[in-house]
Amino acid sequence: MGTVMHPPHGEPWRRHLRDPQVTVALVAAACLIVQAIIAKNVLDVELDWYSMLAPFWVFVAYMVSGVRSRTSEIAFMVAIVASSVAVLALYAV
Numbered sequence: 001m002g003t004v005m006h007p008p009h010g011e012p013w014r015r016h017l018r019d020p021q022v023t024v025a026l027v028a029a030a031c032l033i034v035q036a037i038i039a040k041n042v043l044d045v046e047l048d049w050y051s052m053l054a055p056f057w058v059f060v061a062y063m064v065s066g067v068r069s070r071t072s073e074i075a076f077m078v079a080i081v082a083s084s085v086a087v088l089a090l091y092a093v
Helices: 011-017 022-041 054-065 069-093
Strands: none
Touching: 022 054, 022 069, 054 069
16 A cells, blocks of 8 residues: 655745736736725725726736736736736826
8 A cells, every 4th residue: 555645834825826817817816806905995086897807908918818927927917017006097097
């Protein structure tokens, strides 16, 4: 009977966090949450559904593009943050 070798504790989720799709998705999720909090509590406005999901639309563009280099990962993360900031700036005016 052979023994089963398990990876060290915490290793599987760290490996998944290094996946570009997961990293970009986490940035998009964080931006969506922060955008909702700022819109509701700071700006006191209700965003329309298309504007509210701007970081998600950029994430969808990342997934559709199929490019998975480190440069594209960083570029799309910057675009996600920029889209959130742009939506909040437009609603702040």
